[in-house]
Amino acid sequence: MQEQDFPALYRSANELSQNSQKHFLSALRIHLVLLVVAAALSIVNIPHWSVAALQLGVLLGALGCSVFLFSKRPDRHWYAGRAVAESIKTITWRYVCRAEPFQGDEAAAKTFFQQKLRAIVAQNREVAQTLTSFLDAPQLTDGMRQLRALPLTQRKANYATGRVIDQLGWYAKKAAFNRKTSNAFFWLLIATNTAAAMFAILRMRYVEVTVWPTDVLVAAAASLLSWMQAKRYSELASSYALTAHEIGLIREQSLEPATEEEFSHFVGDAENAFSREHTQWVARKDA
Numbered sequence: 001m002q003e004q005d006f007p008a009l010y011r012s013a014n015e016l017s018q019n020s021q022k023h024f025l026s027a028l029r030i031h032l033v034l035l036v037v038a039a040a041l042s043i044v045n046i047p048h049w050s051v052a053a054l055q056l057g058v059l060l061g062a063l064g065c066s067v068f069l070f071s072k073r074p075d076r077h078w079y080a081g082r083a084v085a086e087s088i089k090t091i092t093w094r095y096v097c098r099a100e101p102f103q104g105d106e107a108a109a110k111t112f113f114q115q116k117l118r119a120i121v122a123q124n125r126e127v128a129q130t131l132t133s134f135l136d137a138p139q140l141t142d143g144m145r146q147l148r149a150l151p152l153t154q155r156k157a158n159y160a161t162g163r164v165i166d167q168l169g170w171y172a173k174k175a176a177f178n179r180k181t182s183n184a185f186f187w188l189l190i191a192t193n194t195a196a197a198m199f200a201i202l203r204m205r206y207v208e209v210t211v212w213p214t215d216v217l218v219a220a221a222a223s224l225l226s227w228m229q230a231k232r233y234s235e236l237a238s239s240y241a242l243t244a245h246e247i248g249l250i251r252e253q254s255l256e257p258a259t260e261e262e263f264s265h266f267v268g269d270a271e272n273a274f275s276r277e278h279t280q281w282v283a284r285k286d287a
Contacts, residue, residue, distance in 0.1 A: 005143030017081030024074040031065035032223035039219035099267035160254040175240035182233035
């Protein structure tokens with residue numbers, strides 16, 4: 001399924017989550033960089049008011065980022081929007097596959113799907129109030145109807161490629177990326193702390209030297225650690241790798257169901273596995 005084939009609520013929640021993630025990470029990144037720049041300016045040995053004014057401007061910029069992060073809380077919209085989007089994606093795939101609880105009669109399935117959407121909105125009223133895009137787009141799209149109308153063999157193939165294999169590729173790629181990035185940031189943090197310690201030792205030996213980059217390196221190390229804690233590279237690498245293994249097992253079973261009932265149970269089990277990871281992701285972010 002393409003992006004435009006999903007309900008308008010999904011597209012709006014997905015857009016909110018992506019934009020909020022960008023705003024949160026950009027503000028956090030700028031804030032941490034400005035703190036390091038402010039520390040660097042504190043050791044500039046130029047007796048001119050402009051240096052102090054520049055440092056003040058940098059600190060005010062960092063303060064502005066802090067106020068934005070605290071008042072707007074883009075991280076909450078990121079997590080909440082993602083939770084809503086993934087909930088809608090799950091019931092959409094169940095619907096187009098004729099899986100539980102959307103088997104049987106078309107009119108009843110359509111009505112129940114709309115009830116599920118209303119329930120998701122009711123459970124997430126705070127974030128639903130911010131979903132202002134795609135308001136005139138349909139919740140039950142032509143693409144969904146076309147996929148639902150396909151025979152069992154084609155629905156099985158579409159679900160295997162469009163959902164199971166797609167999710168497997170995403171989790172495998174993200175697991176590898178987070179593991180590699182976690183290692184890179186770990187060694188960068190070790191190098192920065194080591195350099196700070198070495199300059200502290202040299203400062204004891206050469207007491208006549210008045211300018212040392214120790215404070216800048218300490219600020220850089222603190223910023224690196226804050227970024228690593230915000231991104232949780234190591235934790236996500238382990239979690240995504242475990243989920244990729246679980247989806248790999250699901251993929252092996254994707255073509256086994258031979259009847260509508262068996263396929264319905266298979267889709268239900270697969271979507272429960274996907275939903276479990278999304279729930280754990282939100283819980284980790286809120287922790």
